[in-house]
Amino acid sequence: MGRWAPDAALRLERAALELFAEQGYAATAVPEIAARAGLTTRTFFRHFPDKREVLFLYERELPAVVASLVAGAPAFLSPLGLVMHGFEAMAAGPFEGRRAELQARRAIIGSDEGLRERELLKNVLLAGGITEALSGQGVGKEEARLVARYGVLVFEIALNDWLDGNSDTFSDVLHSTAYRMGQLVRPARQEE
């Protein structure tokens, strides 16, 4: 390859993030983004199915990555343990260094209801990937479904809390969120 710059999607993403930060998401038209990236509107929609999607390029591979982490987790862990193991690896790895970048993204997403919707859908898709990975680890389908959705909920809440603050480690927030959530779901007892 060589005729076209190979990073069209990346250029579009950068241009979009800049423009959204400068003038807001709603006030930015797709032709503007494309122009700043040196491309046309039609090409934008070849790389992204719609305008919102350009904000989620960075997590396109997330389901597959988390799924592979779950697939590589110690087999002796409980289903939920497998999921949290995968998230721990994400928290300590790809996410830890990107707090500022993720905060900027979240500010944009928070400014538009349509973007929040899309983010929720992404979470469900993430849960879908995890469900498959759990099945591959021998977890039953129904169980996998429930655990994946629960795990993603914990991850989502922890991510937001982490981005709200400035000091804690994502791993720490994830841990404490998981613990607190567990306490609330099944308060400590002697029974069973």
Next chain:
Amino acid sequence: MGRWAPDAALRLERAALELFAEQGYAATAVPEIAARAGLTTRTFFRHFPDKREVLFLYERELPAVVASLVAGAPAFLSPLGLVMHGFEAMAAGPFEGRRAELQARRAIIGSDEGLRERELLKNVLLAGGITEALSGQGVGKEEARLVARYGVLVFEIALNDWLDGNSDTFSDVLHSTAYRMGQLVRPARQEE
């Protein structure tokens, strides 16, 4: 009142459901819906902020209803108990008789990704209403947030499972989902 039929939104909803069932969501244009309801396109958008929203008219009051049920729940219950109490009342009340209707709606929603997104947003809004109700019951803010999101997740999964089947009661499905979920989050142990 008398000059205009007072149920414009309802007529639009009915027309939309009919057309979506006949020819699909994407293949139905807003002017069609408006025409069948004896109104104009512009009026459609006065009653619904966008095309998708017409499918969620029925649950417009849901957050407030559940919130009031939570607010009226026995005070000795745990936070999660309060939420599940509210959902139980919904399951045994407004939802129980509407399985067919809800199945039809869900079939439409399932056919379009944008509609699924909107449904997810509705769930988050529902969680928001529950969070406030829990706060009013003396539950701490953070705790309320977590419990509300968890409860709504259980409700969402239970609702889908109930609509998948044909025999069980929604209350039963809700109960069993809550129980199974709890087991997965904190497997039975003697500790703590």
Next chain:
DNA sequence: GAGTTGATGACACCGCATGACATCAGGCGA
């Protein structure tokens, strides 16, 4: 060097959504 491939450009087109102004029946006070 001729054909093929694949990303892009150019153009037309439709549906969604909104702002602005007009319309008109009923309510209400003078």
Next chain:
DNA sequence: TCGCCTGATGTCATGCGGTGTCATCAACTC
């Protein structure tokens, strides 16, 4: 009774989002 006000609706214009279709053209292949 008259006339003003209110509020839901109609009408028109406009802009943006998204897609189908065909043309273009550099690189690769044989």
